[in-house]
Amino acid sequence: MRMRNIGIMAAYEYRTNFRRGGFLFATFGLPLLAALVLLGIRWLSQRPETEGLIMVDLNKPMLVLDRAGLLPPTLPEGFTWAEDEAAGKDAVRSGDALALVILPPGYPEQVHRLQVFLTPGAEFSEALNRRLTVLVAYAHWHEVLSPDELALLQEPPEAEIVVLAGQAERQQQTQNTMRAYILSVVYFMALFSTAGYLLQSVALEKESRMVEVLLSTVTTWEMLWGKMAGLSALGFTQLAVWVVSARWLLGSAAGPAMGSFGSMSGLLSGMDWTFAVVAGAALLLGYLLYALLMVGLGALGNNVRESQQFSMFVSLTGTLPLMLGSLFFLNPNGLVPRVLSFIPWTAPLSIMLRVALTAVPTGDIIAAFASMLLGVGIAAWVGIRLFRVGILMSGKKPSWREVWYILRRPV
Amino acid sequence: MTDWVIETQQLYKSFGTTRAVDGVALRVPRGVVFALLGPNGAGKTTTLRLLMGMYIPDAGEIRVLGGPPGAARQRLGYLPEARGLYRQARVAELLVYLARLKGLDARTAERRAQAWLERFGLADWARRKVHELSHGMQQKVQLAATLVHDPDLVILDEPFQGLDPVNVRLVDEIIRELQAQGRTVLLSSHQLHRVERLADQVALIHRGRIVEHGPLTALRRRYMQGRIAVRLAPGGTLPADLPGVVTAQPAEEPQSWYLQLAPQASPQQVLFALVQAAVPLEGFEVVQPSLEDIFLQAVAGQEPVLAAA
Numbered sequence: 060m061r062m063r064n065i066g067i068m069a070a071y072e073y074r075t076n077f078r079r080g081g082f083l084f085a086t087f088g089l090p091l092l093a094a095l096v097l098l099g100i101r102w103l104s105q106r107p108e109t110e111g112l113i114m115v116d117l118n119k120p121m122l123v124l125d126r127a128g129l130l131p132p133t134l135p136e137g138f139t140w141a142e143d144e145a146a147g148k149d150a151v152r153s154g155d156a157l158a159l160v161i162l163p164p165g166y167p168e169q170v171h172r173l174q175v176f177l178t179p180g181a182e183f184s185e186a187l188n189r190r191l192t193v194l195v196a197y198a199h200w201h202e203v204l205s206p207d208e209l210a211l212l213q214e215p216p217e218a219e220i221v222v223l224a225g226q227a228e229r230q231q232q233t234q235n236t237m238r239a240y241i242l243s244v245v246y247f248m249a250l251f252s253t254a255g256y257l258l259q260s261v262a263l264e265k266e267s268r269m270v271e272v273l274l275s276t277v278t279t280w281e282m283l284w285g286k287m288a289g290l291s292a293l294g295f296t297q298l299a300v301w302v303v304s305a306r307w308l309l310g311s312a313a314g315p316a317m318g319s320f321g322s323m324s325g326l327l328s329g330m331d332w333t334f335a336v337v338a339g340a341a342l343l344l345g346y347l348l349y350a351l352l353m354v355g356l357g358a359l360g361n362n363v364r365e366s367q368q369f370s371m372f373v374s375l376t377g378t379l380p381l382m383l384g385s386l387f388f389l390n391p392n393g394l395v396p397r398v399l400s401f402i403p404w405t406a407p408l409s410i411m412l413r414v415a416l417t418a419v420p421t422g423d424i425i426a427a428f429a430s431m432l433l434g435v436g437i438a439a440w441v442g443i444r445l446f447r448v449g450i451l452m453s454g455k456k457p458s459w460r461e462v463w464y465i466l467r468r469p470v
Numbered sequence: 471m472t473d474w475v476i477e478t479q480q481l482y483k484s485f486g487t488t489r490a491v492d493g494v495a496l497r498v499p500r501g502v503v504f505a506l507l508g509p510n511g512a513g514k515t516t517t518l519r520l521l522m523g524m525y526i527p528d529a530g531e532i533r534v535l536g537g538p539p540g541a542a543r544q545r546l547g548y549l550p551e552a553r554g555l556y557r558q559a560r561v562a563e564l565l566v567y568l569a570r571l572k573g574l575d576a577r578t579a580e581r582r583a584q585a586w587l588e589r590f591g592l593a594d595w596a597r598r599k600v601h602e603l604s605h606g607m608q609q610k611v612q613l614a615a616t617l618v619h620d621p622d623l624v625i626l627d628e629p630f631q632g633l634d635p636v637n638v639r640l641v642d643e644i645i646r647e648l649q650a651q652g653r654t655v656l657l658s659s660h661q662l663h664r665v666e667r668l669a670d671q672v673a674l675i676h677r678g679r680i681v682e683h684g685p686l687t688a689l690r691r692r693y694m695q696g697r698i699a700v701r702l703a704p705g706g707t708l709p710a711d712l713p714g715v716v717t718a719q720p721a722e723e724p725q726s727w728y729l730q731l732a733p734q735a736s737p738q739q740v741l742f743a744l745v746q747a748a749v750p751l752e753g754f755e756v757v758q759p760s761l762e763d764i765f766l767q768a769v770a771g772q773e774p775v776l777a778a779a
Binding site for chain 1: 486540543550552553554556567572612625
């Protein structure tokens with residue numbers, strides 16, 4: 060195997076694919092779009108009228124109009140008499156009151172519903188419902204209850220709220236979940252876009268009918284490693300652009316709008332070394348596994364479309380951990396996340412997610428990596444075999460039975 | 471001692487139950503134009519792919535340019551039957567890339583690519599993308615890619631396929647130039663009539679087996695069919711009882727006949743008889759067997775498969 064040929068081939072693959080419109084859009088266009096969206100969010104959040112639209116002060120008084128004659132002259136705290144319906148509505152519109160509550164005539168015997176006029180944004184407020192309950196209870200029981208008992212109605216019952224995890228722990232857990240989610244999406248995109256480039260590149264060799272010219276010039280191994288090296292570099296370039304863009308975007312462009320995740324350093328600060336090592340190794344092994352499979356499957360079709368059909372199964376099953384993300388977030392050490400960690404092509408994403416979310420037993424980590432290593436071995440055997448035979452095949456797309464035959468015969 | 475550029479012994483290759491190459495033994499001396507001929511599906515392309523090291527043989531031995539197949543890739547130029555180019559690539563850039571893979575440094579590769587583009591009248595198209603070129607121009611680029619690194623051995627699989635007459639002539643010219651430079655050219659084709667004016671030596675392959683091989687002149691002698699073409703002056707008549715002639719068949723042209731000789735008869739004997747009978751001869755030619763005739767005779771008894779060339 061000549062390293063010079065691998066280098067020339069890798070450089071050519073990198074150069075020509077870098078110039079493709081699809082790559083340029085995905086690499087630079089997506090961060091640009093994200094920047095525009097985040098800058099838009101930031102701009103909107105700084106407009107004063109916007110604050111009025113989304114901010115609701117639930118401590119403002121509620122105006123009351125009692126047409127049923129149920130309430131005593133003195134109202135509980137937080138409630139005020141409205142002069143009339145029109146004045147009450149004006150107060151609500153101007154933001155001086157949270158709501159106008161009208162007890163209609165015949166309430167509650169003939170008419171069962173209160174009328175409530177609200178400020179925008181307060182429609183589904185739990186606080187509002189609670190205050191309405193207080194008002195109705197007050198209306199019903201102010202005659203039968205003593206002043207002390209009535210005073211109890213003015214405030215909701217006190218309760219001791221027990222938080223099982225400490226505040227810091229809860230914050231850390233939330234950060235872990237966010238981090239796992241963001242990283243798994245980035246990881247997934249990096250892994251599959253790079254493997255996808257490989258699949259396309261191999262399929263294109265057949266489609267363009269350049270493959271025999273190349274194989275008369277370089278060995279199958281040189282071609283395979285040349286492509287893998289060039290397109291891996293391309294994939295990692297894309298990843299690097301995304302990470303740098305994300306750092307800039309989250310750190311400066313939209314910081315105020317992104318809360319505690321407003322900076323990349325905030326996102327990465329909670330990352331421990333175990334996670335970094337596991338995620339890095341899983342990314343590397345996962346890439347090798349998918350790349351080798353895609354190289355083989357890419358060689359089976361006569362064109363890019365046929366090759367993509369062959370790779371569909373691998374790609375779909377590879378996304379299982381993301382599709383079943385809720386199971387990982389609920390219980391990272393549950394049965395499904397554990398099983399997926401031991402299947403070679405779902406293991407990279409699964410183990411990375413689990414380690415990001417919780418403490419994973421060392422045995423599970425070892426088993427996941429053993430499965431990935433085994434997977435890489437099998438992918439190398441299958442991928443290279445399919446590549447060697449498939450790359451020179453032409454005519455109709457082979458059936459799965461024929462693929463099985465290719466795997467068993469000498470090449 | 472002969473310097474063999476290609477040497478194979480008892481070469482076998484099967485795909486499933488189909489035996490594509492069945493005991494092929496080839497010897498191609500240096501500096502000749504060697505034609506591997508046979509109908510479609512005879513095993514030519516598989517044989518070439520074995521020579522290129524793209525397939526591993528089931529059995530047999532191969533030596534190309536003194537080493538195992540694939541060892542001398544940089545001294546070898548290959549124009550495959552299924553050929554194409556990257557449609558989005560720029561012409562000169564693609565040629566430089568292939569030349570560099572063949573071992574040339576960047577500067578030499580650029581110089582050679584430019585020279586071949588000029589040779590084929592494509593210098594003005596160097597920076598254009600391949601898909602902007604006509605079909606004929608793309609074929610010239612493919613040929614340039616085969617030759618850009620000055621190979622010692624050139625293997626052309628069906629080089630005339632899909633070519634217009636102008637490009638057929640161009641390929642003829644290139645092959646003759648390569649031959650004049652002392653390079654070895656291995657041609658594979660099912661178009662026997664196109665090859666016979668170029669080849670020094672041929673091997674006829676049928677169902678994966680070499681059915682005949684050797685220098686073309688020797689093969690022609692061996693397969694001489696005892697036919698003579700005669701043309702008479704206007705008014706002349708062909709005697710009915712020429713000695714040694716079994717049948718006389720009128721040819722397409724007026725006053726012309728094909729004479730089939732008896733096994734022991736010689737052309738000289740017939741010519742002597744015609745002169746003695748004072749027949750007004752305008753033409754007398756011993757008919758050479760075409761490659762197609764030779765092939766048909768060589769596979770006689772086997773299933774006829776030769777497509778009309």
